[in-house]
Every structure is written in structure tokens, then in C-alpha cells.
Amino acid sequence: MERWEKGTEVKKSGKIIHVEIPDYGRRRLLTYADSFRALAESMEGEFEVKGEDREELLAARKIWENRQVLKENINEMARVMAGVACEVFNGQALDEKKSKKIIKALEQEGLKIGSIFCRRETGGVPMVGMTACMEPGKGSRGFISAEYLADMLSVLFRQKLESSVVNPQRVGDKPQWFVFVKRKNYVALTGAARAIKEGETKSGDNFSVIESEEGRLTVLLCDGMGSGEKACADSEAILDLLEKMIEAGFDLKTAISLAGSAFATKDQEQNMSTLDICELELYEGSCIFCKIGGAASFLKRGRNVEQISISHLPLGMFGMEEPERVKRELVEGDCIVMVTDGVTDALEALGYEDGLSSFLSALDDLDPQTCADRILQYVLHCSNGHIADDMTVIVLGIHRL
Secondary structure, eight states, rough: OESSSHHHHHHHEEEEEEOOOHHHHHHHHHHHHHHHHHHHHHHHHOOOOSOOOOOHHHHHHHHHHHHHHHHHHHHHHHHHHHHHHHEEEEEOOHHHHHHHHHHHHHHHEEEEEEOOOOOEEEOOOOOEEEEEEEEESSSSSEEEEEHHHHHHHHHHTTOOEETTTTTTTTOOSSSEEEEEEEOSSSSEEEEEEEEEOOTTTSEEEEEEEEEOOTTTEEEEEEESSSOOOHHHHHHHHHHHHHHHHHHHHHHHHHHHHHHHHHHHOOOTTTOOOEEEEEEEETTTTEEEEEEBOOOEEEEEEEEEEEEEOOOOBBBBBBTTOOOEEEEEOHHHHHHHEOOHHHHHHHTGGGHHHHHHHHHHHOOOOHHHHHHHHHHHHHHHHHHTTTSSSSSSEEEEEEOOO
16 A cells, blocks of 8 residues: 555556545544434424413524524534544556656656656646655755646646645645645636724624635625724634634535524624625636625626626525525626625715625726725725725726736
8 A cells, every 4th residue: 555645545547546534533433423423313303382381482483593503504614524424535556657757857856756647637737646745855946845846747747737735835845745736717816905893992793714625715804893893802703713624624504504604693682784795607607695694795897897786685694595696707808896885885875785886886907906996996985085884895806818
């Protein structure tokens, strides 16, 4: 057996490499998954109406809804555990002649290469994986970055590749695992501008940008209800939870459900927060808008501006239906604008969202940061400098590579 990474093994059978977790760990994960399923089954049952007191009925209904949300989330955790336990990594090994040619070329740069394989990810995205480290005393470079290694592999494989977001930044002295994926067809440049409500020191608005190795860029904009430190803490907690789940591989639907139920089970004084999501697919050039009580977003293409509005309850509300998702295809030069309600509310005299649409239509194409600054300046001008609520503007500029 050739060692692959700590806790895994490589089994060679012809030209197929299988990399899987140790059997003991797999069995334990499956056992945990079965336990979670059993726990979820114990929460099944229809809501039963007992008595006629309205307040008691509402309280009982709330408890039942709480159990249903918890049951769904526990089932999802069981599904993820079972999936990881049964996961097998299949890669197509390179033929010996090509492998030797690539290894020789990389060794001339001072690299020591272990296994090399190729595979296609979900959606047909090709991927190259390898173990690599620097060979002491060899090569003209003191170190090699993952980006430089991607450029070398692009030449050797005759296909544009880029370093995965999970890679180390550079090749070190010890063997490390590197993944290189097909270079994306689109790139999104970002800009942001913010203003804090008068009398406060912290904004209740927070945002996060998450890039995945599958070619997705997810922008999260969370508005903690109210303002100040409490609202800031609420929105930061939501973003922190969502970041962890998205980076762990949970799909957007599951991540939202888990975050919503987590806040729904807190005390009744917990503020409800709104969440605005834009998920970009940078291979095909498309985006999905998803709003949990969030303000409208805007898709600007030249002088044309489309408002994206979706009605939905804020996070933390029991009985939330699955949020609607709106998909749009993107082209070179498109501009996506996301805002919190503090921005649109300040344009009441101009028709709220309509006022911002008119301004965006007349706005020349600018880099995202300049565009975000101009939007915020315009809103502050329209409100005579009065900041009645936290304001956040995020701009995404779409470009084809």
C-alpha cells in the first residue's frame, strides 16, 4: 500500500485509484448516523388539538413546529454523516509515459512529486490532484507558489488550470496535497460601502464572501434587526454559522434551514435577522438570488436595471417555508448590487427601490468599489446626511476571462 495522506490509503487497481477513510472511522460515522435517524423518528407525529384555550394552542403549536424543524435538521445531519462514511474518491491515474514526462518537468523546478491523478467533479469540471514538496538543494527558486504550479500544469496538461481555494499558498518542505481545477470562465470583482446608524458605534449589517473549489462564489449579507452591538452580534453569529456549513459542503437550502432553526430555538427576545444571498456559478456564468426577509437586489446590464425582490419571513421564524430562489444568466459587464433596507428606506421620497433603480440606470460602468461608494454617497445626499438605519452596499462586477 502506498500512503496517501494521514488516515487514508491508496489502492491501485489497474488505472483506478480509490482513496477512502479507514474502515473503523467509517463504521463509527454510520453508527452515529443511525443514532441520529432514530432520534429524528422519535420526534414524528401529527399536531393534536387539545383544549380550546387559544394561548395554550398557540404555545403547543410552537413547540410542535420546533420539534419538526429539529427533526428535519437531525435527519440532514444523519444524511451528511452517512455520505461522508461511504465516500470513495475515484481518480483516473495518468498513463506511465505522460506521468514520467510531467514529473520530470516539475523536478527540474526543484519539486518532488508523489501520485498524480485526474478526475471529473460533479458537473463535469476536470480536476488534477497530486502530492508535492520542495526537493532540498534543487531548483533555482527558493519556493514555488500554488499559483505558479498551476501555471506549469496548465502548460503540461494543455488545459487552463488554477489552484483550488483549499490549497496551501506555497509548496513546502514536507509532502502536501494539492488540487488544481479548470480555470473558471468568469470572475467576480467586489466592492462594499457602509454607514453606521447615527448614535451607534457598530453596524448591525455584516457580510461575507465565500469561494468554493467547485467554482461558486457566495455572497451573504445579513441585517441584524435593530442596530448597535446586539444587532451586530446577531448578524455575525448567523454569518459565522453559514460560512462553516457552506465551507463544509452543505447545500444552500440545508445551511439556511439549520441557521433558521438555530435562531428559532433561542429565547423569545432574540431579534429576527434578514439574510440576502447571491450565489454565483463562475463556470457557466449564472447567479441565484435567495432572500430571507432581505431588501431588493439589482442586476444592472448597461442602462437596463432589473429589481430582484422575493417576499419571505426573516430568519428565526417558525414554520418558514423553503425560500424561493431566482436564477439569472450573466454576461460580460453585468453588475449586481445588494443592499440592506437602510439604503432603500432612505430613498422614500424617490420611491424606495425605484429611486435606486433610476440612479443605477444612469450610472456609468465603474469598478465595483467606486460604484459602491457612489451609491452610498447618493443615498446620503438624498437623506440630507441623515443615517436613520445602518446602510450597506455590495457591488459585484462580472467579467469573462
